[in-house]
Amino acid sequence: MCCVSIQGRTKSDQPAVLESTRAQLHAKRGCREHGAALMANPHPQYRTSRRTMLRGMGVAMALPWMESIPVWASEEATSKSPDERLASPKRIATLFMANGINPRHWHAEGAGEEMKLGQCLEPPNARPTSERELATIKRNKIVKDSINRISRRGLIKSTAAFSTAFVFPHIVPRHCVAGSGLRSPSETIHVAGIGVGGMGGNDIRASQYAGARIAALCDVDRGKKRAPERHGAAANSILVRPIGDKDFPDAARYRDFRQLLEKEKNIDAVIVGTPDHTHAAIAMAAIQLGKHVYCEKPLARTVYEIRKLTEAARQQRVATQLGNQGHSFLACREFCEAIWSGAIGDVHEVHAAVRFGGGDPDRRIAQLKQQHEVPKTLDWNLWLGPAPFRDFHPMYHPGGWRGWRQFGSGVLGDYLCHLVDPVFWALRLDAPTSIVAEAKGYDPKIHSKVFPRSAKIRYEFPARGTRKPVTLYWYDGDLYRPPDSDKLTGGRYKLPIPGREGGPGLGVLVVGEKGHIVYESHGARNWRIYPESRMKEYMGERPRLDRPGVRSTGLLNYNHHRDWIHACKGYEPAGSNFDYGGPLTELAALGNIATLMPGTELVWDVKRMAFPNHPEANQYLHYRYRDGWSL
Known part of the structure; x- marks a missing residue:
């Protein structure tokens, strides 16, 4: 598709420009060659102005609207007779939603603190009872405040940035979300992995695939990790791979998670993939530092630990996710819909x-x-963590701890x-x-x-x-x-x-x-x-x-990890x-x-x-x- 803009020229010279343009286009074999020729030897009439550039980025559609704001809002305009109002500038803005909407539910009336949002824009009337509801209200307040504070320059910057995002959807500048408590979707979350064998290693790899940068790794056992293994039935088996010495060469390595949290000031989030008995101590230390936490299931070993972690995460307002990855499967949502629809009563x-x-x-x-002697590669005291002391036994580590109440x-x-x-x-x-x-x-x-x-x-x-x-x-x-x-x-x-x-x-x-x-x-x-x-x-x-x-x-x-990474940037809770x-x-x-x-x-x-x-x-x-x- 080739588009030629003639807006801004006088009515008298528009036909001439159109005829000249048609002749030039037909003289070329196609739009691509035509564009290349213009770039190589630009004619003055094709040189791009500031306004043309902004228009191409989508801003020109917003400028007339901005110019009309004083007309809409002024008392003088609203007090005029219908005939007098015909002389006011008339602008049109078109929104297209393919699946259709109820327009009345998407309108906002009034301004400032008295602004009333339509049904689809209004937060829940009930007192918020969950992190999800609080996030919804937060987003609505951000939208309302942004509307009240909007300026011509701010609109130009934001519209240009969002127009760019349509072409480069993963690159959104920080200023587009500045002041909202949100981080740009394109910003990288720096993650530390604590416990890198088995599922911990898999969580670390999955988080990297979801867009995170693995900045640091920690494990109490520096020995050879278990070989990759398949989990599940043959038709749906998944390869689980622990982290080896050659993986993530740029990540700092630690044995004690407390040293990691003390030295790695720039990490944003922590993955806890250790045995059950150390989940609470590690996750709590990270939460208290304001770090987001992904914790393997079960969340902790005791009811008290679970309750304290839940309360702390809520108070610190950090993004959290339990490692029950099936929760993010589409089949899980499909099943829930079957129950909610009354398919089986x-x-x-x-x-x-x-x-x-x-x-x-x-x-x-x-x-x-x-x-049994403690392996030289293992810090047994750190492995025990908060649990009462017990002599080392290979039935506990590396893989049998789950069957013992003290650890699993x-x-x-x-x-x-x-x-x-x-x-x-x-x-x-x-x-x-x-x-x-x-x-x-x-x-x-x-x-x-x-x-x-x-x-x-x-x-x-x-x-x-x-x-x-x-x-x-x-x-x-x-x-x-x-x-x-x-x-x-x-x-x-x-x-x-x-x-x-x-x-x-x-x-x-x-x-x-x-x-x-x-x-x-x-x-x-x-x-x-x-x-x-x-x-x-x-x-x-x-x-x-x-x-x-x-x-x-x-x-x-x-x-499941991408859901968490998105929450780490301040968006909807995982x-x-x-x-x-x-x-x-x-x-x-x-x-x-x-x-x-x-x-x-x-x-x-x-x-x-x-x-x-x-x-x-x-x-x-x-x-x-x-x-x-x-x-």
């Missing part, structure tokens, strides 16, 4: 199952009698944040009112150092809004399974029960009044409505949504920020407490953070840190 039961468990507790504890959160802490996340979101479950656990062959007096071989946990959630009460069942190991298909459907149709033969090894069954939904771990993968006729009725001809950005990069969904991920993780911590008191129904007071019917259970809400460590 009101939900009253949820069954989440993991086919493997904690192993034989007697055999695991017996192995602790073996003595068991199968429940490992997978609940993945499996339960979609229903926690869709049903807005929040905190349970009671928890009770079963654990065959598990004696807390003997086996308290480890988790049960197999467990069944029942959570009761009260009604909330229009949602009815919900019962959530958790099963892990080989001794407990969800009910069979015939019991759930009355034999009318077959269900692939999670944890049972024919069903996913890790999965969730959602029981509704009109049907069932079964999905796999991590973001409600492969969710499906049963009976099949209801699935066809709901989906119609729509295609299923796949996980974004996974197979193409070999990473565990960099979109989807699984600590206000959401904290209460989700508390479910795992509460369930682990229940397994220490099997058969006892624990009533949970979420506000007081206590078990009023069994105060002896409160001792498990936290533990005493070693000297020199605190939150």
Whole structure:
């Protein structure tokens, strides 16, 4: 396309210019050659003026509007008769929205503090209860203040910058968002990774892919990292690669995270990929310095730690994200929409199952009698962190710590944040009112150092809004399974029960009044409505949504990390920020407490953070840190 502007010439010479221009264009073979010739030997009439340059950048459309502002706003103009107003300058501005809008909802009336925003521009009327709502109100105030302060020069600068952004969408100058508390989308977030093996290494790589710069790395073990390994079933497996010595050569290296935080003043954010027992200490130290935090799941090991981190992040107003990457999968949103649309009616039961468990507790504890030397590459004291001292054993490090209560959160802490996340979101479950656990062959007096071989946990959630009460069942190991298909459907149709033969090894069954939904771990993968006729009725001809950005990069969904990086720049909070991920993780911590008191129904007071019917259970809400460590 070739465009020739004749605006600004007199009416008498416009036809001549048009004829001359047509002749020149036809004399050339195409617009490209014509443009090249003009650039090589510019004619005076084609030399670019300041106004022409601004017009090309989109500013000229705004200048007449700016010139008309005094006319619109003046009392003299508004007091004129209709005939007199015809003499005022007339301007036109056109907005095109392909999907259509209700125009009345997008108007603003008045000025200054009395400005009234239309329905689509107005923040929620209710008192803000979440970080997302606060961010929405903040953005609306920024827009309103910007409208009230706008000047001709400011409009020219901003319009020119945004016109440039259409051509270079990732390059937006700082002044476009200056004063708003936001950072330019093109600015780089400098990230430090603490804990670079396993998932920590993968989070670091994914954050770099999402646009962050990895400025520093920290790990207590300088030895050879585990080899890359595949996670998940063959069809959906993901390659997880720890960080090696040759990776990120420009990043500063540390062994103690406290030294990193002290010396690396310019980092903006921290990724915590260490064992569960050090999550809280590291994340809290970063938050108190005003650093944004991405923390692997579970958020922390104890209820007290989780609650303190959630509160601190809210007070410091830092961007946070829990490492349950399935929350950012498109399939997870698709599942939530199915629940919200009433595709299976009101939900009253949820069954989440993991086919493997904690192993034989007697055999695991017996192995602790073996003595082992601390590897020379490992700082064992730093690895222990706030946990009480214990001699080194290879069953703890490098990979077995998750199965020991002092360091990990068991199968429940490992997978609940993945499996339960979609229903926690869709049903807005929040905190349970009671928890009770079963654990065959598990004696807390003997086996308290480890988790049960197999467990069944029942959570009761009260009604909330229009949602009815919900019962959530958790099963892990080989001794407990969800009910069979015939019991759930009355034999009318077959269900692939999670944890049972024919069903996913890790999965969730959602029981509704009109049907069932079964999905796999991590973001409600492969969710499906049963009976099949209801699935066809709901989906119609729509295609299923796949996980974004996974197979193409070999990473565990960099979109989850990109969501966090975007929040680090001051934009909308990440989807699984600590206000959401904290209460989700508390479910795992509460369930682990229940397994220490099997058969006892624990009533949970979420506000007081206590078990009023069994105060002896409160001792498990936290533990005493070693000297020199605190939150």
